[in-house]
Amino acid sequence: MITSVYAKAGIHDPRLRDAFRVCRRLARQRYPHLADCMRVLPAEVTLGMSALGATFMRIDDLTDYGAGSAEERIRRASAWITALEEDVERGDSTDPVRKAMVHLTHALDFPVDSIRPLNERMTRDAARAAPGTWQEWTQYQRPILGPCLAALDWVASRLGAPLTISAGHTEAMIDMMLGLQLVDDLTDLAEDLDNDYVKLPLEALNACGLTAQNLLERRWTPATAQLMRSTTERARALLHPDEPAIDWTFTSAVFMGAFRRLAMVQLRQVEEAGAAILAQPLTLPYATRQRILLPTRAKAALIWKLSPFTRGALSAPAPPQHRAPADLLARHSAPLIPVLPPPPHSSGARPPALNDTQLPRHVAIIMDGNGRWAADHALPRAEGHRAGAEALHDVVHGALEIGLPYLTVYTFSTENWNRSSAEVKAILDVVRDNVADQKLFDLDLRFCWSGVPDGLPKDLVEGLQERERTTRHRTKLTLTVCINYGGRSELAIAAQSLAQAAVAGRVNPVSINQHTLASHLPLPDLPDVDLLWRTGGEQRTSNFLPWQSIYAELHFTPAHWPDIDRRDLWQAITTYTQRQRRYGTARTETDTQIPAPRKNELHTT
Numbered sequence: 001m002i003t004s005v006y007a008k009a010g011i012h013d014p015r016l017r018d019a020f021r022v023c024r025r026l027a028r029q030r031y032p033h034l035a036d037c038m039r040v041l042p043a044e045v046t047l048g049m050s051a052l053g054a055t056f057m058r059i060d061d062l063t064d065y066g067a068g069s070a071e072e073r074i075r076r077a078s079a080w081i082t083a084l085e086e087d088v089e090r091g092d093s094t095d096p097v098r099k100a101m102v103h104l105t106h107a108l109d110f111p112v113d114s115i116r117p118l119n120e121r122m123t124r125d126a127a128r129a130a131p132g133t134w135q136e137w138t139q140y141q142r143p144i145l146g147p148c149l150a151a152l153d154w155v156a157s158r159l160g161a162p163l164t165i166s167a168g169h170t171e172a173m174i175d176m177m178l179g180l181q182l183v184d185d186l187t188d189l190a191e192d193l194d195n196d197y198v199k200l201p202l203e204a205l206n207a208c209g210l211t212a213q214n215l216l217e218r219r220w221t222p223a224t225a226q227l228m229r230s231t232t233e234r235a236r237a238l239l240h241p242d243e244p245a246i247d248w249t250f251t252s253a254v255f256m257g258a259f260r261r262l263a264m265v266q267l268r269q270v271e272e273a274g275a276a277i278l279a280q281p282l283t284l285p286y287a288t289r290q291r292i293l294l295p296t297r298a299k300a301a302l303i304w305k306l307s308p309f310t311r312g313a314l315s316a317p318a319p320p321q322h323r324a325p326a327d328l329l330a331r332h333s334a335p336l337i338p339v340l341p342p343p344p345h346s347s348g349a350r351p352p353a354l355n356d357t358q359l360p361r362h363v364a365i366i367m368d369g370n371g372r373w374a375a376d377h378a379l380p381r382a383e384g385h386r387a388g389a390e391a392l393h394d395v396v397h398g399a400l401e402i403g404l405p406y407l408t409v410y411t412f413s414t415e416n417w418n419r420s421s422a423e424v425k426a427i428l429d430v431v432r433d434n435v436a437d438q439k440l441f442d443l444d445l446r447f448c449w450s451g452v453p454d455g456l457p458k459d460l461v462e463g464l465q466e467r468e469r470t471t472r473h474r475t476k477l478t479l480t481v482c483i484n485y486g487g488r489s490e491l492a493i494a495a496q497s498l499a500q501a502a503v504a505g506r507v508n509p510v511s512i513n514q515h516t517l518a519s520h521l522p523l524p525d526l527p528d529v530d531l532l533w534r535t536g537g538e539q540r541t542s543n544f545l546p547w548q549s550i551y552a553e554l555h556f557t558p559a560h561w562p563d564i565d566r567r568d569l570w571q572a573i574t575t576y577t578q579r580q581r582r583y584g585t586a587r588t589e590t591d592t593q594i595p596a597p598r599k600n601e602l603h604t605t
């Protein structure tokens with residue numbers, strides 16, 4: 001006898017079955033592959049994920065498509081979520097997707113309040129603006145995919161089949177989801193063009209000599225073919241097809257593994273489609289999908305049966321009195337704290353108006369002169385470091401105001417251990433106090449720590465990592481703080497990681513080039529430095545960012561760091577705009593500022 005998925009999951013109420021049925025149908029229509037892949041999971045998990053998936057799709061559809069201005073579409077999505085929240089309070093709904101969600105919320109204690117912030121992250125989609133660079137493309141997707149994964153993982157975990165086991169694993173899954181997203185963007189290209197929507201970043205188009213308009217005109221040229229090739233390659237790299245999923249949970253190994261296999265077949269289809277990709281969306285025939293997935297389904301079903309998998313109950317009816325707080329997103333992504341604008345400078349100074357092409361992308365600062373500042377004021381050196389932290393806050397505010405995307409600061413070098421233990425302790429105490437202080441982290445900044453834990457107090461390392469984790473969805477400014485950082489040590493770490501990959505057979509030693517090495521740096525996404533600024537009058541770089549700074553414009557100023565404020569940053573940036581960057585080319589009389597090449601262009605072999 002074939003038992004239905006609803007019976008297996010203990011859902012007997014016919015109206016509730018209908019609600020879940022609608023969710024599954026929506027998932028099948030919109031993402032047939034997702035629906036296929038969910039069938040490798042236990043019935044409860046399939047249904048739970050369908051309800052969530054249908055919710056995401058509803059919100060996404062309401063924001064993204066349909067009539068009206070972006071604001072109207074966003075309002076419609078918001079009203080749908082309000083209705084969901086009210087339905088959860090009442091314990092039932094007339095809308096099938098919301099009905100399934102009401103059940104999920106009550107049966108699994110799902111924090112439904114986490115849905116609204118997710119929607120807020122999706123709303124940027126409403127503007128239908130093409131991302132400028134791959135970096136922006138990723139920065140836009142990650143804050144959405146992270147919470148979606150967190151929500152799916154919550155449900156799967158409650159049902160005894162967790163998807164992720166560690167932060168590293170979550171990251172790998174998000175990478176794969178980015179790959180899947182890109183595969184979707186390729187296969188649905190024609191449909192998006194029908195809606196006058198170009199989802200691929202302009203950087204990718206420009207690299208092939210195309211504009212968004214060219215793509216919208218749908219002419220198949222060698223440039224379009226090249227765009228398809230390079231995007232396919234990128235998607236394939238994100239999917240990590242050769243990486244064994246050994247440290248994955250069984251659930252994600254079967255679920256994401258199935259997804260990955262389908263996606264690889266789709267990429268082949270894209271490669272073979274030629275001009276057809278511009279005419280209509282590419283689909284994989286049902287039979288092909290089944291041929292790929294059936295063996296996995298059979299194996300997984302057997303293992304679910306035999307394994308001591310403790311099933312949670314999707315059938316549990318009693319609505320709990322107190323639902324869990326909305327910490328779902330916080331677990332994997334971010335606390336739901338509001339992002340505050342930077343306070344203005346006390347003088348009322350405003351940043352110079354520079355356009356994106358003039359603005360450096362990455363400013364790195366050697367904040368030197370704290371000790372001398374303290375001596376000048378007859379204060380202990382520790383006070384110099386405290387005053388230095390205040391200066392950094394102001395400079396960060398200035399970076400946000402002027403719209404700088406990357407700011408990296410040198411706080412404590414591996415060589416600074418050579419100072420007295422009292423001074424080292426004073427510096428680290430200042431760092432600890434600043435990490436604990438919420439002020440900085442209410443701003444729209446993604447905090448990154450560069451450096452090694454060796455020798456640092458454990459609580460400080462944990463504090464830094466926590467701040468990284470809770471701000472990683474932020475998009476405006478990436479603030480990288482170098483603590484216990486040494487440039488050579490960073491390169492040695494990259495070499496070690498590369499050697500390990502070679503020994504494991506993931507990298508062929510003869511094909512190692514500068515891109516490969518760059519991708520093994522501890523912070524591979526950190527772009528090249530455009531402007532390297534040192535205060536305090538010394539003119540050296542003291543083991544700071546050797547890899548990233550090879551073509552940086554250098555700027556040295558005499559003032560001690562604690563005397564610096566955001567106006568000095570703006571001045572440094574203004575100076576930068578007057579530099580002529582040549583990257584090895586010859587100077588011509590008509591030259592003005594040569595735009596910086598993108599990271600990968602500079603790293604050509």
Ligand code: IPE
Pocket residue numbers: 367368369370371372373411412413416427536
């Ligand atoms: C920079 O200021 C901060 C750190 C190196 C931690 P210094 O402490 O180096 O100040 P000076 O160079 O002695 O004045």
Ligand code: IPE
Pocket residue numbers: 366367368369410411412413415416538540542
């Ligand atoms: C560089 O400053 C390190 C930081 C600013 C954290 P130092 O003051 O330690 O550099 P040197 O030793 O004078 O080159």
Ligand code: MG
Pocket residue numbers: 368369370
């Ligand atoms: Mg110094």
